[in-house]
Amino acid sequence: MLRARLAFLLVTLASLAVISPAAAAPRADDPGLAATGEVLVGYTDASSEGARDRAAGRVSPVAVEKVARGRGRGGPVELLELPGGVSNSDAIAALGSDPAVAYAEPNWIVRKAVTSNDPYFTNGSLWGMGGGFGSQASTAWGSGHTGSSSVYVGVIDEGIQYSHPDLDGNVANPGETVNGLDDDGNGYVDDRYGWDFANGDNTVYDGGSRGRLDDHGTHVSGTIGGEGGNGTGVAGVNWDVGLLSGKFLGRNGGTTADAVRAVDYFTTLKQRGLPIVATNNSWGGGGYSQALYDAIARANAADILFVAAAGNSGTNNDTTASYPSNYELPNVIAVAAIDRNGALASFSQYGRTTVDLGAPGVGVWSTTAFSNYSSSNGTSMATPHVTGAAALYKASNPTATALQVKEAILGAATPTSSLTGKTVTGGRLNAGGF
Ligand SMILES: [Ca+2]
Ligand SMILES: [Ca+2]
Ligand SMILES: [Ca+2]
Ligand SMILES: [Ca+2]
Structure with a gap:
């Protein structure tokens, strides 16, 4: 399952690179697309609490919220609030290099229901x-x-x-x-x-x-x-x-x-x-x-x-x-x-x-x-x-x-x-x- 998730992440990154090779700012840092100063971190199933804290510490978060407990399908997920001056993309890169992290991604902004039911x-x-x-x-x-x-x-x-x-x-x-x-x-x-x-x-x-x-x-x-x-x-x-x-x-x-x-x-x-x-x-x-x-x-x-x-x-x-x-x-x-x-x-x-x-x-x-x-x-x-x-x-x-x-x-x-x-x-x- 872990391997599948990583493969999906790689495909996503590869396609992003193709879509916007010349973008002035990565999509993760576009305030119209992703919440500024926030990243979602998914930890590996096997990670210990200590390993997760150490991983999160790589970006010195000013606040940490639990998003998913990680029982059953997938490991625990947290929302990290970044200190001022740390971009989403830099934080994602730093977190992604930690062995306790399965994935780190922007907190994408989603919008209201967009299919007419009229x-x-x-x-x-x-x-x-x-x-x-x-x-x-x-x-x-x-x-x-x-x-x-x-x-x-x-x-x-x-x-x-x-x-x-x-x-x-x-x-x-x-x-x-x-x-x-x-x-x-x-x-x-x-x-x-x-x-x-x-x-x-x-x-x-x-x-x-x-x-x-x-x-x-x-x-x-x-x-x-x-x-x-x-x-x-x-x-x-x-x-x-x-x-x-x-x-x-x-x-x-x-x-x-x-x-x-x-x-x-x-x-x-x-x-x-x-x-x-x-x-x-x-x-x-x-x-x-x-x-x-x-x-x-x-x-x-x-x-x-x-x-x-x-x-x-x-x-x-x-x-x-x-x-x-x-x-x-x-x-x-x-x-x-x-x-x-x-x-x-x-x-x-x-x-x-x-x-x-x-x-x-x-x-x-x-x-x-x-x-x-x-x-x-x-x-x-x-x-x-x-x-x-x-x-x-x-x-x-x-x-x-x-x-x-x-x-x-x-x-x-x-x-x-x-x-x-x-x-x-x-x-x-x-x-x-x-
Ligand atoms: Ca009037
Ligand atoms: Ca009047
Ligand atoms: Ca209507
Ligand atoms: Ca009239």
């Missing part, structure tokens, strides 16, 4: 989160990357059913409570879940007794940040994220004036300290607006991405401009829609110089008003996959600027034949490494 994912409906032509978000989840509640996204759309059971933990303005006061001092009273610019009030969910009001805003929100791993409904690209509504679409659409207000609302929140990485803009129409261009430029200056739908008329945005996705600003990302077979959706607008990449936009299941779930088609559905990817990347790379996040998204796009010559990247969203 029924729409497990039954295959949520193809946009998976492999194949999906966003590969599930691969990022498998690496323990499921988003962060300290990364915020503005949803400029209809309102959001913030009380939806798959969203209620992820929608809130942390600086605001419902008390009749403007707690965060941004000029809006009780904007706990965002602001309704269509109606000039703080009720961002108005899904009343008729129609499908707030379905669309709730749907895109679920794709960005539906609560994953809770055994319910769907999972968003981010299981944890902060969503806020900039509601400006009502039953009859919205206006440019209200869109400008909504964009500026998030810019102001960012300037006041709320860490917003992006706004999602699954809407379009109308002509060029200098006022809207200037608002998006202000968002750019505030380091906020503006992720926009390419549009659903099947036309070429290079020849017939579509707004807001065509605004030529560094923070804009324009998104086309693909189906689960990787084809450009028949309705999706495209543009070799004006549309950046494709993302899942056909048969997309997500949250809808009245605590429901439904499937929708559109570049509206593709866009929040990309916005979600921006938030996921930011969660794993907290110091990245908006433009670095954009670069990461475009750089990771997977070449896709249906998007060749029809998008800037010629590829589709791939968040697997985020």
Whole structure:
């Protein structure tokens, strides 16, 4: 048994050497991978207590915790806390040379459960989160990357059913409570879940007794940040994220004036300290607006991405401009829609110089008003996959600027034949490494 364990250790070390021959610091010393100043030591079955103490003494531990007693399978295991200045890798080397030690290894950091148990994912409906032509978000989840509640996204759309059971933990303005006061001092009273610019009030969910009001805003929100791993409904690209509504679409659409207000609302929140990485803009129409261009430029200056739908008329945005996705600003990302077979959706607008990449936009299941779930088609559905990817990347790379996040998204796009010559990247969203 001992020989088998040693053989396994050798294989592990050999493969590590192959994986990262030029790493600046050994993986054992990477604080993102292993607890700093801690090593696990497994002693041989035959070792005496005195021999084990002598072995541990090689690294002068400041504390020793028993992890396993070593009765039955394997010898005793201890967790040694190292004195300051002793690296994990040096301690492992020193301990490994002692005959009482079977193995010494880093105390690897493991992360929470990372396989979605959300029924729409497990039954295959949520193809946009998976492999194949999906966003590969599930691969990022498998690496323990499921988003962060300290990364915020503005949803400029209809309102959001913030009380939806798959969203209620992820929608809130942390600086605001419902008390009749403007707690965060941004000029809006009780904007706990965002602001309704269509109606000039703080009720961002108005899904009343008729129609499908707030379905669309709730749907895109679920794709960005539906609560994953809770055994319910769907999972968003981010299981944890902060969503806020900039509601400006009502039953009859919205206006440019209200869109400008909504964009500026998030810019102001960012300037006041709320860490917003992006706004999602699954809407379009109308002509060029200098006022809207200037608002998006202000968002750019505030380091906020503006992720926009390419549009659903099947036309070429290079020849017939579509707004807001065509605004030529560094923070804009324009998104086309693909189906689960990787084809450009028949309705999706495209543009070799004006549309950046494709993302899942056909048969997309997500949250809808009245605590429901439904499937929708559109570049509206593709866009929040990309916005979600921006938030996921930011969660794993907290110091990245908006433009670095954009670069990461475009750089990771997977070449896709249906998007060749029809998008800037010629590829589709791939968040697997985020
Ligand atoms: Ca406020
Ligand atoms: Ca308040
Ligand atoms: Ca309202
Ligand atoms: Ca869920």
